[in-house]
Amino acid sequence: MPHEVTMPQLGMTQDTGRLVQWLKQAGEKITRGDLLFEVETDKATMEIEAQADGFLTHVTAGEGDEVPVGKVIARISETADAPDDDTPRSHEPARAVPEPAIPPASPPATETTSKASIEPPSAPGRILASPKLRRIAREEGLDLARLARAGHPQPYHMRDLETLRSLLPEAASPAPSASMRLRAACPQDGFAEFARWAADAQGLADADALLAGLAGASLGHGETVVAVERFGAMRAYRVPRARRLSAVTASDDAPVLRVRDLRGTAIETVAIGAEALPVLTITQRGSALEIILECSAGQMDGPAAIALLDAFASRMREPLRHLF
Amino acid sequence: MREITLSQAVNEAIAEEMRRDPTVFLMGEDVAEAGTPFKVLSGLVEEFGTQRVIDTPISEPGFVGMAVGAAMTGGRPIVDLMFGDFLYLVMDQLCNQAAKQHYMSGGKLTVPMVLRTNLGATRRSAAQHSQSLQALVAHIPGLKVALPSSAYEAKGLMKTAIRDNNPVVIFEDKLMYQDKAPVPEDEYLITFGEAHIKRAGRDITLIATSSMVQVAEKAAAILAGEGIEAEVIDPRTIVPLDEASLLASVRKTSRAIVIDEGHQSYGVTAEIASRLNEKAFYHLDAPVLRMGAMDVPVPFSPALEDLTVPTPERVVEQARKLCAGELIHAA
Amino acid sequence: MADAEPKTNAEDYLRMYRQMVRIRTFEDNANQLYLSAKMPGLTHMYSGEEAIAVGICEALTDEDRITSTHRGHGHCVAKGAEFKEMFCELLGKEEGYCRGKGGSMHIADQSHGNLGANAIVGGSMGIATGSALRAKLQGSDDVTVCFFGDGATAQGLMYEVMNMAALWKLPVIYACENNGYSEYTRTEEIAAGSITARAEAFGIEAHQVDGQDVLAVNALTRRLVERARRGEGPFFMELMTYRYHGHHVGDINREYYRSKDEEKDWKENRDPIIRFRAWLVTEGIASEDEIEAMNAEIVKDAAEAVSYAEAAPYPDASEVDMHVYAD
Numbered sequence: 001m002p003h004e005v006t007m008p009q010l011g012m013t014q015d016t017g018r019l020v021q022w023l024k025q026a027g028e029k030i031t032r033g034d035l036l037f038e039v040e041t042d043k044a045t046m047e048i049e050a051q052a053d054g055f056l057t058h059v060t061a062g063e064g065d066e067v068p069v070g071k072v073i074a075r076i077s078e079t080a081d082a083p084d085d086d087t088p089r090s091h092e093p094a095r096a097v098p099e100p101a102i103p104p105a106s107p108p109a110t111e112t113t114s115k116a117s118i119e120p121p122s123a124p125g126r127i128l129a130s131p132k133l134r135r136i137a138r139e140e141g142l143d144l145a146r147l148a149r150a151g152h153p154q155p156y157h158m159r160d161l162e163t164l165r166s167l168l169p170e171a172a173s174p175a176p177s178a179s180m181r182l183r184a185a186c187p188q189d190g191f192a193e194f195a196r197w198a199a200d201a202q203g204l205a206d207a208d209a210l211l212a213g214l215a216g217a218s219l220g221h222g223e224t225v226v227a228v229e230r231f232g233a234m235r236a237y238r239v240p241r242a243r244r245l246s247a248v249t250a251s252d253d254a255p256v257l258r259v260r261d262l263r264g265t266a267i268e269t270v271a272i273g274a275e276a277l278p279v280l281t282i283t284q285r286g287s288a289l290e291i292i293l294e295c296s297a298g299q300m301d302g303p304a305a306i307a308l309l310d311a312f313a314s315r316m317r318e319p320l321r322h323l324f
Numbered sequence: 325m326r327e328i329t330l331s332q333a334v335n336e337a338i339a340e341e342m343r344r345d346p347t348v349f350l351m352g353e354d355v356a357e358a359g360t361p362f363k364v365l366s367g368l369v370e371e372f373g374t375q376r377v378i379d380t381p382i383s384e385p386g387f388v389g390m391a392v393g394a395a396m397t398g399g400r401p402i403v404d405l406m407f408g409d410f411l412y413l414v415m416d417q418l419c420n421q422a423a424k425q426h427y428m429s430g431g432k433l434t435v436p437m438v439l440r441t442n443l444g445a446t447r448r449s450a451a452q453h454s455q456s457l458q459a460l461v462a463h464i465p466g467l468k469v470a471l472p473s474s475a476y477e478a479k480g481l482m483k484t485a486i487r488d489n490n491p492v493v494i495f496e497d498k499l500m501y502q503d504k505a506p507v508p509e510d511e512y513l514i515t516f517g518e519a520h521i522k523r524a525g526r527d528i529t530l531i532a533t534s535s536m537v538q539v540a541e542k543a544a545a546i547l548a549g550e551g552i553e554a555e556v557i558d559p560r561t562i563v564p565l566d567e568a569s570l571l572a573s574v575r576k577t578s579r580a581i582v583i584d585e586g587h588q589s590y591g592v593t594a595e596i597a598s599r600l601n602e603k604a605f606y607h608l609d610a611p612v613l614r615m616g617a618m619d620v621p622v623p624f625s626p627a628l629e630d631l632t633v634p635t636p637e638r639v640v641e642q643a644r645k646l647c648a649g650e651l652i653h654a655a
Numbered sequence: 656m657a658d659a660e661p662k663t664n665a666e667d668y669l670r671m672y673r674q675m676v677r678i679r680t681f682e683d684n685a686n687q688l689y690l691s692a693k694m695p696g697l698t699h700m701y702s703g704e705e706a707i708a709v710g711i712c713e714a715l716t717d718e719d720r721i722t723s724t725h726r727g728h729g730h731c732v733a734k735g736a737e738f739k740e741m742f743c744e745l746l747g748k749e750e751g752y753c754r755g756k757g758g759s760m761h762i763a764d765q766s767h768g769n770l771g772a773n774a775i776v777g778g779s780m781g782i783a784t785g786s787a788l789r790a791k792l793q794g795s796d797d798v799t800v801c802f803f804g805d806g807a808t809a810q811g812l813m814y815e816v817m818n819m820a821a822l823w824k825l826p827v828i829y830a831c832e833n834n835g836y837s838e839y840t841r842t843e844e845i846a847a848g849s850i851t852a853r854a855e856a857f858g859i860e861a862h863q864v865d866g867q868d869v870l871a872v873n874a875l876t877r878r879l880v881e882r883a884r885r886g887e888g889p890f891f892m893e894l895m896t897y898r899y900h901g902h903h904v905g906d907i908n909r910e911y912y913r914s915k916d917e918e919k920d921w922k923e924n925r926d927p928i929i930r931f932r933a934w935l936v937t938e939g940i941a942s943e944d945e946i947e948a949m950n951a952e953i954v955k956d957a958a959e960a961v962s963y964a965e966a967a968p969y970p971d972a973s974e975v976d977m978h979v980y981a982d
Binding site for chain 2: 670720722751752753754755756757761764765770771773775779780781782785786787788789790793799811812815816818819823832864951977978979980981982
Binding site: 131132134135155156157158159160204245 | 450513578605606608609610
């Protein structure tokens, strides 16, 4: 089983790291402890050691790239020419959250409910689909494995897109094994004070737009659409690549992430399971906020989920940081 | 608009350019009084005389080499190579000499010559008079390659070729010499590297060269009856290649078949398919298919020869499969 | 020496001598560049054959064209090229005649009518004949000389183009430099019958001449060029000569195909430069001192050109795909 090399988190507030250079080349034999690559954060540049023996393969990050913390940037495989598999999780054994190559300086306030809860879906083998359908599905956050689980014959083409979209509601009650649930906590006053300041000093009165902006930025992949749900009502916002919360605008496009704001309700925590989109649920527990991320393994892998939740929790704790 | 044959179109293009530019001359086997075996050049010797319409001995390397030398020193020769199959005889002169002079001299020497020849099977001419060898020359940097698909293209491309300052190889399909098409009486040129959309469609792109454009258009008509709208594009020159237009079409339709009468392996279709794969991969909903001539020497027997080239029916069959999302060549 | 043309112009003789020494000196430097690994690739030395290039090219104008061979430095110098641009080309530098893209085997100097060396044996015969066809079609009176070796007489292209040149009376002179060896094989082993007879079979007037006698070569060429200008061509010359080096600079051990005694005999008794120098002194055209001074100046010129070329820049990487197609 290949070992995944991820962008390490070197500090609590770090969202991304810049890959300075690879110290090993793709295909090169790696021994655990070898210096593998060099990362620059806002604080320092560090050389990162390999955490496994094998061969460096599937290098997806180039030198100079800004990479979200936790994102897989390469693998260490058993052979130098390990096959590419677009849906590796569908046939990798279940395991706990993949470790970052270097453990964070202090553990993030995240936990998983259980190992079983992030077990990948068990669609057998590789899914055959056209490059275009794969791209559209990725853009819309759709999991092609749903088609396979629903028994539709492969290969999949654009003609199957509508079917795939229609499968989503059904998939909202997923097999428990396909669900991930991650929890984080932070003080409640950080965001509350920030929202007041933004409304008074900056004229940004829509707190939902602020929430959407912080959540969208936490995804770390450029312009995106985030929905905010409160008391059952849902509004979607387009979050631009730039970190300007004033540029977050209402949108009719399909969101890729939902923020369910349950502050002000009696609910203290949730365990709904994966839905059509990854959902960040915010509840209030005394003076703290609890933030739950629920998603399916098909929507987001472990490291990506960790990165999202940690980034969002950090922003909720100190929203001003987001601006700088 | 008046309609003339492809043969007349080529003849007109050469005559117009010879009138316009006194350095243009023609040479080749039986180009003068005979006007070539296909009678494409009939009448030119009467207007321009044997000084500018020169019958040569049957010495292909010799007269192609002489055209190179004339072109390097101020002439603009049009060389007639009676059959495309004879390209093998002139490869040194065309590929080692003509193609490389400009580069080897650091840009000081130019070779403004046209080599006009032909391609196309199903004329019952067997293995040495039926080949479509455009891929051979398209492989060589320094040569330009034009493949007219009708009388209109034949005239416009020939005139552009004669004015081009590089060696240009033009392949005419020898079965199309009598095919008529609308050709304006007013002068026009066709810019190299500009593909032409022969028919617009949304479901699949058929990229076709030379006479295969007709095959693609017939296939598109049949497909339209089944609700499949095929877009037919003719690159017109394969060097230079209008990659942008081909990519734009495929990004729209998500599917493509590339059709050329050269042998399928290592051919023009492979090159174009490969570029689509490299540059439009994430827009493809099906594998890009190549359709070329079978990888066999062209057989004589009509019963066999007709099996070796792409036909509208075979194109339709493949297009249907692609549009239906059938598994094609999956391991 | 053959009877000289009227001895009215001592300057012409001195220029011929000077050009032969320039070729020899160029080749000595090129050989050194190769041996000291400063020159990429390899090259073919013209040393020993200087009287041919000089005797012929001194009978031509800049409007007259030549096509050259893989053994082409001599033709290039004789047709008027400069050392600097030539050494730059040999070293692949931007200031070379071909911007470093041709090298030794493709050196061309359009400004003096040199259509270029050719790395395909016999490959330029079509080009030369085509140049002559263009001259005839355009009513121009320039003549094209096609240089080639005895080895190239085995190429079919030669017979195709000689046939057409004879049919159409083209102003082309085929100059066969017969140095006795077709690469690593004696010419007798690759050529049946007579070489001049092959041209004669097409009705082409053919001459055999001592290629080590620059005045003989020059006199014959001037007569043939004049006649070719009047439409009496084509002509064929077989010039008997010898190459001092191997087929190329790396062909060092060659006793399996020719003896050292044979090489010594040609160098000591038939060298075109030694012979012509003696004639110049005997005829009172130049003194030994004047000749030594001329030689020294050429050696100095060559050394400076080599230094210049060694220090000259390579072409920029952006040149790599430039000049594939003309505008």
